[in-house]
Amino acid sequence: MGKIELKGVEKAFGTVRVIQGVNLVVEDGSFVVFVGPSGCGKSTLLRLIAGLEDASGGAIRIDDVDVIDQAPAKRGLSMVFQSYALYPHMSVRNNIGFGLRMAGVPTDERNRKVDEAAALLNLTPYLDRRPSALSGGQRQRVAIGRAIVRQPKAFLFDEPLSNLDAALRVSMRLEIARLQSSLGTTAIYVTHDQVEAMTMADKIVVLNGGRIEQVGSPLELYNHPDNLFVAGFLGSPKMNQISGVLAEQYRAATIGIRPEHIAVTRGGDGWPGTVQVSEHLGSDTFLYIDVPGAGLMTVRAPGELGVAAGDAVHVGPDLNRLHRFDANGLAIR
Amino acid sequence: MATQKSQAIGRIAIAPSVAVLLVWMIVPLILTLYFSTLRYNLLYPDRTGFIGFTNYTYFVTNPAFTTAIVNTLVLVGSVLVITVILGSLLALLLDQPIFGQGIVRLMVIAPFFIMPTVSALVWKNLLMNPVSGFFAWIAKSFGLQPIDWFAQAPMLSVIIIVAWQWVPFATLIIFTALQSLDLEQKEAAEMDGAGAFSFFSWIVLPHLARPITVVIMIETIFLLSVFAEIRVTTDGGPGQATTNLAYLVFQQAILNTNVGAASAGGIVAVILANVVAFFLVRAVGKNLDT
Amino acid sequence: MARKTSKATLALWTVVGWAAGFVIFFPILWMFLTGFKTELEAYSTPPTFLFFQWTTENYVAILEQRNYVKYALNSIILAGGSTLLALVIAIPAAWGMAFSPTKRTKDVLLWMLSTKMMPAVGVLVPMYLIFIWLGLLDTHIGLIAVLCLSNLPIVIWMLFTYFKEIPKDILEAARMDGATTWKEIVFVLTPMAVPGIASTVLLNVILSWNEAFWTLNLTTIDAAPLTQFIASFSAPQGNFWAKLSAASTLAIAPIVVLGWFGQRQLVRGLTFGAVK
Numbered sequence: 001m002g003k004i005e006l007k008g009v010e011k012a013f014g015t016v017r018v019i020q021g022v023n024l025v026v027e028d029g030s031f032v033v034f035v036g037p038s039g040c041g042k043s044t045l046l047r048l049i050a051g052l053e054d055a056s057g058g059a060i061r062i063d064d065v066d067v068i069d070q071a072p073a074k075r076g077l078s079m080v081f082q083s084y085a086l087y088p089h090m091s092v093r094n095n096i097g098f099g100l101r102m103a104g105v106p107t108d109e110r111n112r113k114v115d116e117a118a119a120l121l122n123l124t125p126y127l128d129r130r131p132s133a134l135s136g137g138q139r140q141r142v143a144i145g146r147a148i149v150r151q152p153k154a155f156l157f158d159e160p161l162s163n164l165d166a167a168l169r170v171s172m173r174l175e176i177a178r179l180q181s182s183l184g185t186t187a188i189y190v191t192h193d194q195v196e197a198m199t200m201a202d203k204i205v206v207l208n209g210g211r212i213e214q215v216g217s218p219l220e221l222y223n224h225p226d227n228l229f230v231a232g233f234l235g236s237p238k239m240n241q242i243s244g245v246l247a248e249q250y251r252a253a254t255i256g257i258r259p260e261h262i263a264v265t266r267g268g269d270g271w272p273g274t275v276q277v278s279e280h281l282g283s284d285t286f287l288y289i290d291v292p293g294a295g296l297m298t299v300r301a302p303g304e305l306g307v308a309a310g311d312a313v314h315v316g317p318d319l320n321r322l323h324r325f326d327a328n329g330l331a332i333r
Numbered sequence: 334m335a336t337q338k339s340q341a342i343g344r345i346a347i348a349p350s351v352a353v354l355l356v357w358m359i360v361p362l363i364l365t366l367y368f369s370t371l372r373y374n375l376l377y378p379d380r381t382g383f384i385g386f387t388n389y390t391y392f393v394t395n396p397a398f399t400t401a402i403v404n405t406l407v408l409v410g411s412v413l414v415i416t417v418i419l420g421s422l423l424a425l426l427l428d429q430p431i432f433g434q435g436i437v438r439l440m441v442i443a444p445f446f447i448m449p450t451v452s453a454l455v456w457k458n459l460l461m462n463p464v465s466g467f468f469a470w471i472a473k474s475f476g477l478q479p480i481d482w483f484a485q486a487p488m489l490s491v492i493i494i495v496a497w498q499w500v501p502f503a504t505l506i507i508f509t510a511l512q513s514l515d516l517e518q519k520e521a522a523e524m525d526g527a528g529a530f531s532f533f534s535w536i537v538l539p540h541l542a543r544p545i546t547v548v549i550m551i552e553t554i555f556l557l558s559v560f561a562e563i564r565v566t567t568d569g570g571p572g573q574a575t576t577n578l579a580y581l582v583f584q585q586a587i588l589n590t591n592v593g594a595a596s597a598g599g600i601v602a603v604i605l606a607n608v609v610a611f612f613l614v615r616a617v618g619k620n621l622d623t
Numbered sequence: 624m625a626r627k628t629s630k631a632t633l634a635l636w637t638v639v640g641w642a643a644g645f646v647i648f649f650p651i652l653w654m655f656l657t658g659f660k661t662e663l664e665a666y667s668t669p670p671t672f673l674f675f676q677w678t679t680e681n682y683v684a685i686l687e688q689r690n691y692v693k694y695a696l697n698s699i700i701l702a703g704g705s706t707l708l709a710l711v712i713a714i715p716a717a718w719g720m721a722f723s724p725t726k727r728t729k730d731v732l733l734w735m736l737s738t739k740m741m742p743a744v745g746v747l748v749p750m751y752l753i754f755i756w757l758g759l760l761d762t763h764i765g766l767i768a769v770l771c772l773s774n775l776p777i778v779i780w781m782l783f784t785y786f787k788e789i790p791k792d793i794l795e796a797a798r799m800d801g802a803t804t805w806k807e808i809v810f811v812l813t814p815m816a817v818p819g820i821a822s823t824v825l826l827n828v829i830l831s832w833n834e835a836f837w838t839l840n841l842t843t844i845d846a847a848p849l850t851q852f853i854a855s856f857s858a859p860q861g862n863f864w865a866k867l868s869a870a871s872t873l874a875i876a877p878i879v880v881l882g883w884f885g886q887r888q889l890v891r892g893l894t895f896g897a898v899k
Contacts, residue, residue, distance in 0.1 A: 343723025364749035561835030
């Protein structure tokens, strides 16, 4: 069982309130992603749950037990660090088995569990190596192995993929998602990368300045962002946000339309504009169009669109996918 | 950041060292202050009594005191100048391509690890002895009169011995810092058209300011208390020629068994060290960014 | 520089370098050679360089008659003892300051450093008297305590800088893995800190072995280390240059060798961490 509840959790460093009154429920077995810009407090929140930092206020409950005064070891959680934090002087086997050793698990059983975890992560040939003799991806997997072997109540991931190259990141993303799904253990995953968030999460928690902006499934957040911040944070390229006269036409202070929900035509419905830059990826075409009254708009068209810089075009947003926001940045529904 | 619990454990962990150093600092210092106000000679332990500042006046008006202060400053100053200049030159030399560089470095570093009593006696006897010393032989080979170092130039002799021991320290520190000069900076300077001299003046020298600063500060702390070299070669003489403040206090304490005067002298030494440290840190502190 | 240096430049610097090194090293070399001469030979003029009658009689005399071994043993006891004691006090202190820093930590460290700047002579009198009253004069324990306290600030500083370099998250990982503070120190911190601790031990051994203020003033016979032994050669009754040289060679050899091997590591401790 691994249900985690946060009630009114606060954290202040001196007078700076880094976490401000966070309330959250993480259901057992779910994959929850904390996402947000640098400095939003997502790592701090994770560390509060882990017990590596003291909360300044509020309650943290794991399986209905208040753990706020408990040391990290007692909480039954395990963590995968951004830098992997492997013990450099120990072999892979001993790295993975360290937690079991601390818990007093007898050697035979310990070795059996380490072997199981290693097999799961394709680490068996490396069990006797030191971390310095491993590649980044392998070290990453050792860190994960160390986390799963103790069969914790929940996994805590602190930006584990940031130090890997792009291709490795994609494959590791899949592995982690598959692993969590097969083990069924609760997972809280911190990242600044919204693609990771969208692809891996059952539920996304968007954080900004120590506060939760919105909680929901990836598609909920994509289709129905509660405010400008969430609307702009998820989705790549970023949603076009237009204020001024054009917005007033739709009775809003700001309107938003995602680049993929815009049709570009040469003469036809929509706002007139001039193409500044066109990027041809083969699979998609990205256009950056200067639209008077809207500024520079980003448009994403599937396939190849034969449009070049300097062309005069019409930008037609799909009105069904138009988002409206009031003067406070909140969504108008 | 640490949790409250680990901070509490941290404080317990530090406690013994703080306690021990506190006692080590305070207790002897307070005792020295106390004794400095007494008339107390170990040979006449009964004749003791509070005499206020008399010990201080006695100590300070003693003509040997002024000489000692001057000697101390001369010793420290000269050694600083010699070691910083030679140290920098040697460090720069060691930075050049040399065949067998490791061995040269070992030869240059070695004197620092020699205990002061050995250095002093080897220099005094084997090298500086006016009859059979090595320098005497060199002088005679050129038809010159050998110098009786410790009779004619006792202070200079002591300075030479102390400087010889500390040049390796300066060299090692400056050399280590020199090695940390980014290779890319050198290449960028080359691209910018800097010749060897410009590179040296504009890039190397400023970079060396910091280690030289550290060398000066550290050496000053230790040089103020030079003792063994003097004890073992000149016993402060001839006369007071090589008596520095540390030796003067030692004379009062151990040789004259005048606890009162020696304590006053000790306090003066502490004050001097603090004054020097204060100015040093002030004048040179801007080069450090701890 | 990734380019080749010309042979001429290399030759020039090699000559200059070796010349400088030789000049500086000469006294030590001369001392070493003199140790193998007879007293007569050592005192003769003009001095002989390599072609003389090499003899080991001085070393024999030093070891047998002058009881060199006792003094060497004392040096070892004092250096080793003070280092051990310093480590016992300093490791927890450095751990506390490096991993559980408080607002005061920086101030405490600087204060500790400042205790090292106090001139020993300032407290010579009370230390001497305290030692007499407590019967610590010329004892191993007394000297070990004083040497330990003299160098404690440097030891703590050095360990502190080494501990600070250990990535914090590895220790946090240990905590997440269920290690108590004690286990964290034993299983993770100490193995990772071994090189740093070794360098610190090296520095303290060197400083204690060569210490020539307290050892000269607070010991006479029983606890007298090599510094005292060599100092006894300064007495003006007769010249024993060859024996002085032999004794000196023996006295400095271990430390010079240790210093050679650890020169880079020592820089950090010698400069109170200011230069690495």
